[in-house]
Amino acid sequence: xxxxxxxxxxxxxxxxxxxxxxxxxxxxxxxxxxxxxxxxxxxxxxxxxxxxxxxxxxxxxxxxxxxxxxxxxxxxxxxxxxxxxxxxxxxxxxxxxxxxxxxxxxxxxxxxxxxxxxxxxxxxxxxxxxxxxxxxxxxxxxxxxxxxxxxxxxxxxxxxxxxxxxxxxxxxxxxxxxxxxxxxxxxxxxxxxxxxxxxxxxxxxxxxxxxxxxxxxxxxxxxxxxxxxxxxxxxxxxxxxxxxxxxxxxxxxxxxxxxxxxxxxxxxxxxxxxxxxxxxxxxxxxxxxxxxxxxxxxxxxxxxxxxxxxxxxxxxxxxxxxxxxx
Amino acid sequence: xxxxxxxxxxxxxxxxxxxxxxxxxxxxxxxxxxxxxxxxxxxxxxxxxxxxxxxxxxxxxxxxxxxxxxxxxxxxxxxxxxxxxxxxxxxxxxxxxxxxxxxxxxxxxxxxxxxxxxxxxxxxxxxxxxxxxxxxxxxxxxxxxxxxxxxxxxxxxxxxxxxxxxxxxxxxxxxxxxxxxxxxxxxxxxxxxxxxxxxxxxxxxxxxxxxxxxxxxxxxxxxxxxxxxxxxxxxxxxxxxxxxxxxxxxxxxxxxxxxxxxxxxxxxxxxxxxxxxxxxxxxxxxxxxxxxxxxxxxxxxxxxxxxxxxxxxxxxxxxxxxxxxxxxxxxxxxxxxxxxxxxxxxxxxxxxxxxxxxxxxxxxxxxxxxxxxxxxxxxxxxxxxxxxxxxxxxxxxxxxxxxxxxxxxxxxxxxxxxxxxxxxxxxxxxxxxxxxxxxxxxxxxxxxxxxxxxxxxxxxxxxxxxxxxxxxxxxxxxxxxxxxxxxxxxxxxx
Ligand SMILES: Nc1ncnc2c1ncn2[C@@H]1O[C@H](COP(=O)(O)OP(=O)(O)OP(=O)(O)O)[C@@H](O)[C@H]1O
Ligand SMILES: [Mg+2]
Numbered sequence: 001x002x003x004x005x006x007x008x009x010x011x012x013x014x015x016x017x018x019x020x021x022x023x024x025x026x027x028x029x030x031x032x033x034x035x036x037x038x039x040x041x042x043x044x045x046x047x048x049x050x051x052x053x054x055x056x057x058x059x060x061x062x063x064x065x066x067x068x069x070x071x072x073x074x075x076x077x078x079x080x081x082x083x084x085x086x087x088x089x090x091x092x093x094x095x096x097x098x099x100x101x102x103x104x105x106x107x108x109x110x111x112x113x114x115x116x117x118x119x120x121x122x123x124x125x126x127x128x129x130x131x132x133x134x135x136x137x138x139x140x141x142x143x144x145x146x147x148x149x150x151x152x153x154x155x156x157x158x159x160x161x162x163x164x165x166x167x168x169x170x171x172x173x174x175x176x177x178x179x180x181x182x183x184x185x186x187x188x189x190x191x192x193x194x195x196x197x198x199x200x201x202x203x204x205x206x207x208x209x210x211x212x213x214x215x216x217x218x219x220x221x222x223x224x225x226x227x228x229x230x231x232x233x234x235x236x237x238x239x240x241x242x243x244x245x246x247x248x249x250x251x252x253x254x255x256x257x258x259x260x261x262x263x264x265x266x267x268x269x270x271x272x273x274x275x276x277x278x279x280x281x282x283x284x285x286x287x288x289x290x291x292x293x294x295x296x297x298x299x300x301x302x303x304x305x306x307x308x309x310x311x312x313x314x315x316x317x318x319x320x321x322x323x324x325x326x
Numbered sequence: 327x328x329x330x331x332x333x334x335x336x337x338x339x340x341x342x343x344x345x346x347x348x349x350x351x352x353x354x355x356x357x358x359x360x361x362x363x364x365x366x367x368x369x370x371x372x373x374x375x376x377x378x379x380x381x382x383x384x385x386x387x388x389x390x391x392x393x394x395x396x397x398x399x400x401x402x403x404x405x406x407x408x409x410x411x412x413x414x415x416x417x418x419x420x421x422x423x424x425x426x427x428x429x430x431x432x433x434x435x436x437x438x439x440x441x442x443x444x445x446x447x448x449x450x451x452x453x454x455x456x457x458x459x460x461x462x463x464x465x466x467x468x469x470x471x472x473x474x475x476x477x478x479x480x481x482x483x484x485x486x487x488x489x490x491x492x493x494x495x496x497x498x499x500x501x502x503x504x505x506x507x508x509x510x511x512x513x514x515x516x517x518x519x520x521x522x523x524x525x526x527x528x529x530x531x532x533x534x535x536x537x538x539x540x541x542x543x544x545x546x547x548x549x550x551x552x553x554x555x556x557x558x559x560x561x562x563x564x565x566x567x568x569x570x571x572x573x574x575x576x577x578x579x580x581x582x583x584x585x586x587x588x589x590x591x592x593x594x595x596x597x598x599x600x601x602x603x604x605x606x607x608x609x610x611x612x613x614x615x616x617x618x619x620x621x622x623x624x625x626x627x628x629x630x631x632x633x634x635x636x637x638x639x640x641x642x643x644x645x646x647x648x649x650x651x652x653x654x655x656x657x658x659x660x661x662x663x664x665x666x667x668x669x670x671x672x673x674x675x676x677x678x679x680x681x682x683x684x685x686x687x688x689x690x691x692x693x694x695x696x697x698x699x700x701x702x703x704x705x706x707x708x709x710x711x712x713x714x715x716x717x718x719x720x721x722x723x724x725x726x727x728x729x730x731x732x733x734x735x736x737x738x739x740x741x742x743x744x745x746x747x748x749x750x751x752x753x754x755x756x757x758x759x760x761x762x763x764x765x766x767x768x769x770x771x772x773x774x775x776x777x778x779x780x781x782x783x784x785x786x787x788x789x790x791x792x793x794x795x796x797x798x799x800x801x802x803x804x805x806x807x808x809x810x811x812x813x814x815x816x817x818x819x820x
Contacts, residue, residue: 186682194674197663204622204660205726206646206675265665 003227011267014259018273021306025277029284036284040164049279051076052228054172055247056254056271057179058223061189063255065216066196067123071131072113072224074250075105076243079137079228084238085141085148094153101225109221110132113214127217131248138240146238156223158233167228175226176272183268188215196264246292254278257306277302296303330369332362332537334713336705339365340376343539345532347482347513352504354528355517357557358745359717361518361701364406367484371396371403383482399699403481404519406487406716406743407729408467409657412460417442419459420474445473450499463658464491465608465771472500481659483507484515487716488744489523491655493608493771497777503529513569518771519717519745532748533557547587554746562747568757568779574598577765578619578734583628585618588789589626591628596734596765599755605809608750611656611789612769616736619767620652621645633733644677648732653675653723655769661723663748668704669693671711671722675730689729696725701751715742724752728759735759741775753779773802787811 030037053070062069079101112130116123133205150158160167169280183189189214194202203209224243231242258270281302285295332340340362347353368374370381372390381388383399393403410419417438418425426434426441442455451469459467468491475483487499504514504527507575516527524531525545533543533556540556554562578596583589585691589611590748596602606612618625621639630637632648639645642652654660660662663671673689693707699700700721712723727735740756741749756766756779770776776783781799785793793808 051453072808073403122512185685187677187681187684190677190684191674193666194663197665198659200660201662201673204620204654205650206730207640208643208678210641263665264663 001099006227010258010265011270014267014270015273017306018258018270018277022273022277022280024301025280025284027123027154032284033062033287036287043166043169045280045283046169046276048283049276050166050168051231052170052250052254052274052279053229053249053272054175054223054227055251056258056275057176057268058220059251060255060258060266060268060271060274061183061192061216061262062123062220063252063260063262064196064264064266065192065213066199066264066267067116067213067216068127068252068262069109069112069217069220070124070127070248071108071134072220073244073246073248074131074134074138075221075224076106076228076231076247077240078134078243079105080232080235080242081138081240082148082206083141083154083232083240084146084150084236087154088148089151091151091153094151098154098229101229103224104223105216105221109218109224110214112221113173113217116217117213118211144239146240148238150236151247154229154233154234156233158230158235168234171230192216192268193264193266196262233322250275250278250299256303259306265292327365327370327379327381327513330366330381331577332365332369332374332376332756336709337713339371339537341537343379343534343537345542346795347515349481349513349532350508350511352508352514352516352528354524354531355515355534356519356524356531356553357534359588359743359748360715361745362537363534364486365537367403367486367515367533368515368686370484370563383701397478397480400479402470402475402478402483403476404483404488405684406490408471409463410459410462410467410470412659413458415456415458416446416462416470417455419444419470420455420477424478428698441477445477448476449473449503452497463608465493465496468492469496472503475507476503480512482513482515484517486517487743488516489518489520489741491771494773495607497523513564519741519743519749521553521746524553525550527721535559557745558747562750566750566753566778567598567668567782568753570761573600573781575633577633579631580619581629581631583615583618583630584626585611585614586623586626587614587615589618589787592786592791593628593788594784596767598765599760601760601766601768601782602784603776603783604767604786605773605776605783605805606769606786607809608771610786610809612786613738613788615786616652616738616767616769619645619734620650620736643678646675646730649731650736651727651730651732651734652736653727653738653740655738657723657742662711662719662786665710667708667710668697668702668714668722668725672696672707672726672729675726679730681812693725693729696728699719700725700728700755717745717748718743722749724755728755731803732764735764736769737766739768740768740770741772749775773805777805785809 002248006253026037035041055076059069059072083097084303087093104164108130110128115121116126157167162170183192191202191207194207195209195212197211235242254274255271258274260270280301281298282295285298329343330340331345343366357363365374369376372392372395388399415507420442421438426437428434446453446455448474449469451460453466459470462470468488472488489500507514518524528545530542530544531548531553534538535557552741574597576595577598580592580594583592592615604612617623618637621641624640630639662706669690672693677684690707697707702718702721702725703720711719741752744752759766768779777800781797783795783805784791785805787809788811794812795805
């Protein structure tokens with residue numbers, strides 16, 4: 001009964017494969033360095049994966065709508081630099097600055113979305129250009145030497161704990177529940193899948209497609225800002241090391257490993273285990289002393305393996321369907 | 327083809343089916359929606375692998391595992407659903423994978439252009455080989471698909487509903503072509519739901535019902551009623567004219583609308599409970615007019631009034647929100663989300679209209695009712711639309727709008743690809759909607775259909791109104807004349 005359901009429901013199947021994948025990787029890691037499986041370390045892993053998880057939720061929405069957002073890395077960097085510099089360790093400035101940065105994120109993402117919807121400029125080009133602009137703005141603002149530091153309040157969100165549980169993990173869980181609900185039940189979120197599967201048909205079915213594109217890119221940028229805030233709270237200072245291109249690539253990888261496709265096939269929830277797997281692998285490779293290049297190669301391999309698994313074994317390619325019938 | 331059997335999860339699509347085709351013959355393949363016609367042809371062309379059965383070509387047993395293998399054995403296949411790549415030009419589409427090459431393996435573009443021009447000309451098609459396929463109307467796309475099959479020299483040509491969006495003029499071109507190919511000794515399998523074509527084009531007819539072959543007859547031996555009965559396995563009510571109805575007040579009014587493309591100075595009124603038919607040739611601006619009202623291309627000039635209030639369609643969303651529904655002719659590209667379930671496909675518009683949270687259980691209950699009323703044949707609401715037969719896909723779009731509710735329904739080819747029996751069901755449904763006060767504008771290239779269901783018919787020629795006929799005035803001759811632009815014949819005005 002349950003097996004039958006897993007076989008027929010692609011999204012369920014993806015989730016089950018992802019959980020098995022996580023268990024498998026943890027198992028292998030445990031054999032190499034048993035210390036990795038201690039509860040404390042697992043919680044630390046969860047904490048590490050929060051910023052990526054938040055960004056990957058936004059990236060997944062964009063990918064499901066048939067686009068891609070190359071600007072999230074720069075937005076994370078920007079958030080970190082601006083937050084540290086504007087807050088300068090003062091609690092009473094925290095909330096206004098956070099609100100300002102969220103508004104800035106909506107403005108940046110909304111602009112990308114608006115231009116994509118109105119001019120038909122390809123998302124990859126638009127968000128790449130936006131990424132350049134944001135990065136340039138960062139350099140201009142900081143003069144290449146970022147300053148300032150996070151306030152205690154921001155530090156609490158980024159690095160604090162309630163008992164053994166990191167506050168950022170709690171924030172992530174609440175945020176994830178809201179986002180999943182939004183993309184399942186609320187039309188602005190739910191229509192994302194339809195845009196990706198057949199943009200034209202969505203328009204003809206009465207979906208306000210242009211507004212939705214604006215929403216989706218604004219959402220992705222907002223998530224990147226939130227992720228940058230958590231980062232800032234953890235690191236405590238402004239730094240060009242935060243976010244950037246590698247982080248953006250990781251968000252795409254998380255979304256894709258999470259089973260999301262450009263055709264609206266998938267589920268935004270997949271981003272969560274997707275981000276965890278990426279964080280997990282990077283952490284293992286780092287503990288083995290394998291350099292960044294090794295991490296990139298490993299990530300590429302995992303993406304290919306997962307995608308082949310989804311399209312092949314999970315039977316979503318048209319060819320496989322025919323064979324499955326025979 | 328012998329003893330062909332094929333089962334999909336939940337459906338036995340083909341059961342012990344055998345057909346044969348001789349050289350110099352046109353075989354008609356008929357059956358209701360979902361009878362298995364396309365599946366059988368997919369098996370013949372290597373797109374679907376059969377569970378059992380054998381295929382012989384020229385007496386030789388063949389097993390095709392792909393479309394290309396079937397092509398190499400001389401079979402050309404015009405599929406029911408269009409397969410053109412919108413971003414490529416017509417010439418690139420025609421020669422995709424078979425481009426003429428120079429010794430350096432680059433494409434000989436001049437030859438490509440010339441050959442394409444020749445084929446298009448032989449089909450009486452007035453399009454540039456360099457035009458992007460995406461810019462063509464559905465009818466033109468369908469003609470290009472036909473051209474594609476003609477390009478390479480096939481012995482067997484399979485045509486799966488090639489005329490579903492063509493008007494009589496193009497169908498005539500196709501008819502001549504088929505006659506020529508028959509004389510050349512080629513074998514043709516012809517699938518259509520248009521009975522007139524089946525009777526005038528074919529020599530022999532094979533009938534499928536629920537995946538089984540219920541008989542083959544020479545075309546001369548059987549008449550229309552007999553054939554329809556064979557397809558359905560029962561008597562079918564067919565000539566289903568609209569009763570004279572009392573139509574209500576004016577619901578939608580167009581006042582000298584200038585729209586996209588050629589649409590110019592069009593003024594029409596649609597009353598509550600009325601079906602207004604629009605006749606016109608390919609390229610007369612029929613689709614553009616409907617899409618202007620639906621807000622795809624907002625009107626350049628002119629005024630619209632809906633329910634007595636000014637109405638300015640600026641987007642489909644806004645038109646939908648005001649109660650305008652539109653069923654496009656091009657259902658795969660403008661209508662359906664093939665990878666999603668029936669439930670998702672149908673519930674979407676209602677969700678946008680209600681502006682409330684999506685409640686799956688509520689949608690499911692109400693869509694179940696609509697789907698039953700329309701007779702959608704599928705294992706369940708969770709079946710993917712890609713697995714539905716052509717006619718059932720059409721019903722899914724209809725179900726979407728019925729589920730969402732509407733004041734005005736604009737339909738482009740309401741029964742495109744729908745079988746004889748189901749056509750009647752769809753007409754009944756339109757009349758039912760009329761009774762609830764919905765005003766309907768129908769565009770159809772089937773003149774008989776237009777004459778049967780419309781309370782009133784207007785004709786378009788080159789984007790302008792060229793005639794208006796009440797039910798009493800309308801008949802095939804006068805409407806056709808107005809459609810071809812013979813202005814002096816125009817009778818009556820609004
Ligand atoms: N890939 C598939 N998976 C599952 N079911 C399928 C698939 N393809 C076709 N079917 C089912 O097989 C049956 C026959 O479909 P087919 O497309 O051959 O009908 P058809 O005779 O061509 O109908 P139409 O006149 O509407 O085009 C239908 O019930 C359809 O839902
Ligand atoms: Mg078919």
